[in-house]
Amino acid sequence: MCNRALLVMDMQRDFIGEDARMPVDPGQTPGLLEHVNALVDDFAQEGSDILYVMNEFSPYDLIGNVFRQQASVAGSAGAELDARVRLAGSLRFAKRRGSAFSNSALAGYLAAAGISELVITGVFAEGCVYRTAKEALRRGFLVTVPHQAVGGRNERTRGRALAKLRRIGAHVVDQLS
Template identity: 35%
Template sequence: MANSKWSHTALLVIDMQNDFILDDGLMRVDGGKAIVPNVIKTVERARQHGILVIWCDGGIYGEIFWLKVVREHDPQGRDVELFRRHLYSQGKVGPTSKGSPGAELVDGLVIKESDYKLVKTRFSAFFATHLHSFLQTAGIHSLVIAGVQTPNCIRQTVFDAVALDYQPVTVIVDATAAATPDIHLANIFDMRNVGVATLTLQEWCEADA
């Protein structure tokens, strides 16, 4: 049953896709595999409370939304950042190409029928997407973030959320990851310094008591 305390909150799950997580992923984030269990638990907790889960890749659970925020690219790389276009050249199947196994969610994360999928082609889930208008229409003003990776998609999404006056913005520090722990912690430090709440999964779960 949805908890009214969380009715204006959304969980953004960012880029938890095979190409970013698996050992043979084309854009593997070294710390990504270790956080999969905590991301699964974060999603489960959100669903229990009716929190809007957005999978940057999404869906709707009672008063809480579940949104899926994912990267998907044109197989020819025509919508990819310029610095990555070489990865799609000469007939290669580039990272997170639409319809490829690498673009699928990692095992353990499942989009349900009522979920909503938001596709992005840049680091921030807000850039050139309808995420902000979607959240405004849903009455969402508080965001919780999980996924990969901390200095890129997590950080840019968080800083855009802060600029758009979402409050509070919370990053689950052990359900997000970067290539190394030092990179992860440095970016967590920077986000904390702009007013972002940086909680462990346990601390976040205890906060709903």
């Protein structure tokens, strides 16, 4: 049996909140929250790991923060997990780059826990979700992306990202079996 973990990527106020600085498509947010929360419940019930990966950009990265519209600066309210996201456990990994693997503690944790499959949810499909899935595949993980549990800047970019994920070997699914 495969030991799997749920990655909840960047479900932070600055990306999905009502006053988000760098929002996903607002029309996607209700369904995104519903599906991510359902997966959190399922994984918690089965006793599988749930890992929250959060952007925490340095306040000293002036140019990057301008580009990101000051979104998710470490210590800011916008960098906090959105209150509508279910929190199950305390496994959190901060990152400053697109891939969750930019935080080496994540890879160490996954190896120590014997995780071989990652179910990746969250935002942005065309950014952090894609980069994390690509790196996970490169590292030999089985990667599953429930398409209704990822959000994007708009439907077009989300759809393109999901198609790219399929092409590189991720399992893009309607729901987990």
